[in-house]
Amino acid sequence: MDIHRSRFVPYPSSAINAIAFSHQEPDNDVEDPDCLRLAIGRANGNIEIWNPCKGTWLQERVFSGGKDRSVEGLAWIQEPPTQDEDGNVAPGRLRLFSIGYSSSITEWNLATGLPERHSDGNHSEVWCFAVQPKSSKSGSGSATSDQQQLVAGCADGTLVLLSTADNELRFERFLSRSSTKKARALSVTYKDRNTVLAGYADSMIRVFDARNGNVLRNISLGSGPPGGPKEILVWKVRCLSNGDFVTGDSTGDVRIYEGKNYSQVQRISGHEADVLDIAVSRDGTKIFSAGMDRRTCFYSCSKRSGAARGNRGEKWRKVSHQRYHDHDVKALAAFEGNKLNVIVSGGIDAKPVVVPLRQFGKELSRGLATLPRVAPLVSASGARLMVSWWNCELRIWRVKSQIEGSEKPKVVARMALQGDENITSVSVTDDGELLAVATASEVRLFQLSRPKPGSGSGLRIRKLEMPSKIGAQLVRFSKDGKWLALVTASNDVHLVRIVRSDDGGRPRILPQLLSLDRLQRPKIPQDPLNGPWGSYNRSIMHADFSTDNSIFAVADVAGCIDTWVVEGHEDSTAPDIDVDESSSAPSAEDDEDDEDEVRQERITVFGQRWVRNPSGHLLPRLDSMPLLLSFQPGLDSTHPEPNGNPAVHPTRQNPHPHSRDLPTTDHCLFVVSAGHQMYQFEVLAGRLSDWSRRNPPSIYPAQFRMLQDPAKGCVWDVTEARQRVWLYGERWLYMFDLAKDLPPPGSTTHQLINGGEERGPTNSKKRARDSVRDAAKKINSGAGDAVPESETPVTKMRKFNSGKSDDAAKSVWIDANQSRHAALNEEDGEDKDELWIGLRTSGKEADASENEGQQEQKKQESCWHTLKYRPILGMVSVGGVEQPLEVVLVERPSWDLELPPRFVGSHE
Secondary structure, eight states: OEEEEEOOSOOOOOOEEEEEESOSSOSSSSOOOTTOOEEEEETTSOEEEEEOGGGTOEEEEEEOOBTTOOOOEEEEEEOOOEEOTTOOEEOOOEEEEEEOSSSSOEEEOTTTOSEEEEOOOSOOOEEEEEEOOOOTTTTTSOTTTTSOOEEEEETTSOEEEEEOGGGOOEEEEEEEOOOSSOOOEEEEEEEETTEEEEEETTSEEEEEETTTOOEEEEEEOOOOOTTSOSSOOEEEEEEOTTSOEEEEETTSEEEEEOTTTOOEEEEEEOOSSOEEEEEEOTTSOEEEEEETTSOEEEEEEEEOTTOOTTTTOEEEEEEEEEOOOSSOEEEEEEEEOSSOEEEEEEETTOOOEEEESTTBTTBOOEEOOOSOSSOSEEEETTTTEEEEEETTEEEEEEOOOTTTOSOOOEEEEEEEOSSSBOOOEEEEOTTSOEEEEEOSSOEEEEEEEOOOTTSOSSOEEEEEOOSSOOOOSEEEEOTTSSEEEEEOTTOOEEEEEEEOOTTSOOOEEOSOOEEEOOOOOOOOOOBTTEETTEESTTOEEEEEEOTTSOEEEEEETTSOEEEEEEESOOOTTSOSEEEEOSOOSOOTTSOGGGTTSOOOOEEEETTBEEEEOTTGGGSOOOSSOEEEEEEOOOOOOOSOOOSSOTTOOOOSSOSSOOOOOOOOSOOEEEEEETTSOEEEEETTTTEEOHHHHHSOGGGSOHHHHTOOSOEEEEEEEEOSSOEEEEEEESSOEEEEETTSOOOOTTSHHHHHHTTTTTOSOOOHHHHHHHHHHHHHHOOOSSSOOBOOGGGOSOOEEEEOOOSSOTTTTOOEEEETTTGGGHHHHHHHHHSHHHHHHHHTSOHHHHHHHHHHHHHHHHHHOOEEEEOOSOOEEEEEEESOSSSOOEEEEEEOOGGGSOOOOOOOOTTO
16 A cells, blocks of 8 residues: 655644533432533534543534634533423433624534524623523422523623523523623633622622622732733632632632632632633532643642631642643533543643543543544545545645656645535545535535646636535535435435536536435434434434445444435436325335335436335444444446346336336445444345454454544455455554454464564463453543553552550551552462463564464454554545555644644743
């Protein structure tokens, strides 16, 4: 495989401005909620929905923003539980809100990813907002009293209350009017359901009664430090569980206030510059702050002897600080559950970082993926073109082969879409003649053609009219460019037929859209994300056509796969569009359970009709969310295709006939789930392939099973001798040959692939010990692995037994990490003999075993991997089908990001 390793493709980073968890605490004391989600708002207007997934951290959805739309704040609420006529209690749904340099608050539809409603009100720009805490007596009062209100702070100092009752978002009343100074309200929070705290840009913190708007207290922070501005900006206000509250301001100080008389208890200078955000633990004993100096500081409290909690009996101290980011840290969000307990931070460097909360200092931090989950790259391999996009801009590159010269790829076209919406998806035909660009409001279709000789090296771009002006979240071309699939925001699947001429003339788009019905799945139990208001799990994430254009497949968040096949053969003499509106009874391809459905008109295009795969219901649901979906390319078939449908003729009894011939060629669909499990399905048979049955996840290479970064895409290299698929993530590249089985555990090749760690004897006890060791290394709190013993600050402690004789009162040293490795020690005791057997293996025997393994690996070559590449934006193939595989691998290292100047500390 020839690789064009490139860093020339631009992809500007987008700063993280807001982070919010959907739950503040777990619903019960047993387990964390399955519907827990993390929302991340960026400066380009995009909102990312992440699923912690017990520490796996998967980016499920991306709600596209638009031009000059920045997300400056995020907040979640959950509706009160509802009870039906049978007495069944259903959980209330989750609702997501955002603000961004406008006078309104936007609510987002989680099922479609589109704005659902905007608030109204005669007030200035909203700079901050907060959610009212849940009622402690939820369900006992009226429906209105159980609702959570929103309070918004505006640029002129106004505080506004908004109601979320009755599934609405409407202005209720002003909590406070703007003062004479019109000082901006920079932060706001609820102390309890009836008390609001707000931090302003005039060195003031004001306390309001939310019931009547009375000012309970004005707290002044004084003037700024000498030589600086007189006003202190109160960037963040947070409340502790005992009623106290903490603030972070522009002087770099963290101030703790007593919650009863609102007096300042303590002031800690933890930062060299502005403190931009603060997070607190659920029990109120830990505080985390972050700011412009790139520090994330940790504070803890200790009770003074003889003092009661809440009566200034707590002494706060700064424990430590770390620099997890390369630039300003603008947002923090904390969730402390039964197992998952983390703090997520983000800032201008666009990298989310997960930091342990309860195990702070005992576990490592973890950086999440900075680049998009779906690579913003597509290619027309036949024309050696590559298309990249970001926000509203798009560029087309031509990649020359090594035979033509070593010249780097050249930009042949630049496009900037008119409108405000960001690009959601792009697709290009294999010959590079058609380009489809989708936004939330419209799908644009363009024809690309090479210029005449002597008129330059660019591309001629001509816009084509689409039959309907609808937006889409996903677009895909078939391999021959005759079909264009559109997946709308409401997860409706449509097909557009394109009639292309052989002489390169203007294509003709048929005016009729073909709608494809998805398979009816068992009813998903109602939870805060799925219910009568919409199904979040049914959101389509991936789509692909087979190489012979006869099968189309999609996969959703829940792991369900829907497939459709084309009946009949293309007949140029048949009518362009034949609509059968009289067919209301279920047809052969429909299930008996669908008899109550309203039958849509059946459309035949050039003698072909798309129907659901008769064996599609046999495809199992995946174990987790799909990361990629791709049809395996098949070798060129030599059997002749029928010339149309010669035996099909309309009659009086059957005025709309069509051929029911289905594809006969084997089609393999390759899917990788979030659990790094690979599936290969035989689509028409509705079953797993023989390769998937012979190669379960238990024999996958150890490095592949332990990868933390999810798969982003794949590239195929299929010949008569091999069936290689190249998978890639943000920091890794893996190859699997599906024509060969993976080496079984314990074999020499398996040991060599896994780095030689299983050179000694292997049996069930040793594998059990290894699994215990892996579990001990990663205490799954949601952050990184446990800190190595060599880096642990405290490893031993001395215990004194008082009240006994002098001999018994001697001190005893105890390992501080004893509980952490108890299970590991039990297993190690059973396998000491096996360990010594491995250590006694001579060097000559080890070298001979390794050489034998290398020779065996060269013969099999069933898998290979590398971790040497920088963060990978995407990888696409270029070059013809009959040529050796040639790809363009685009890297985006962190030092190439164009960031504004950062704060320089006194010690730097």
